[in-house]
Each structure stands twice: as C-alpha cells, then as structure tokens.
Amino acid sequence: MNLVLSLVVLASFGLLLGAFALWKRGGEPKQVFLMVLLALIAMANVAIWTVPDAEGTTPLDQIEQAEESAAE
Template sequence: MPMSIVLSIVMLAAFALLLAAFIAWRKGLPRKQIGLLLLLALVMAVNVAIWTVPDSEGTAPIDKVD
C-alpha cells in the first residue's frame, strides 16, 4: 500500500477521533476519555506532519520512501 494512502487514512482517523471527542463531550462522558481521544488525534496528526513536512534541504521523509 503506498505511503500516501496510509497517511490519508491516518488523517481521516484523526478527524474521526476529533468528532468522537466532540460527541463524547456533548454526551457528558468523563473528561479523561475525551482527553485521551484528543491526545490520540494530536499524536496521529503530528505523525503525519513528521512524514510530510520538508526539512531544511527541501525534501520530506515521504519522498525518500520507495
């Protein structure tokens, strides 16, 4: 599976986690669960950023993957 598809799926999952956190907040679920959903979404988004943001030389790590 190409890396761009994997990164797209990860971002879709991060958006789904944000939506789940919002729904959990509206239902009044414990803040710990909401915080964990938000933390996981943040970790996923940062992971995608690490793979796609270019370095000082102008190449992103995803460009180096076969």
C-alpha cells in the same frame, strides 16, 4: 504510503469529532482527553512524514527515492 497517511488523517478527524460528541453528551473526561491526545499524536506523525526539511525533501520522498534506486 499515501493511502496510509490519508487514513490516519481521516481517523484523526473522526477521533476529534467523536471526542466532541462524547464531551457534549457528558461522557468521561478522561476518555475525551485521550481521544484528543491520540488525534494530535497521529497528526504529528503525519506532519513528521510530510513536512519538508531545510533542503526541501520529506522523509516520504527519501523513501520513494531509495525504492526507485533499489529497483534499478
């Protein structure tokens, strides 16, 4: 799961860089907007999985704990 989240973050940065390059070249504004929107949505999804709640646990930690208890 850590690999997947890392790839999503890298893809988000790639989308933002690509959107900036497309914008500088005078590309279609709708495509630039959609690329930025997709990058923001991907980053929000990563934040949902990795930001701890009030108890200090993340959904990612909860999944790992459930897998460990199921393996026992």
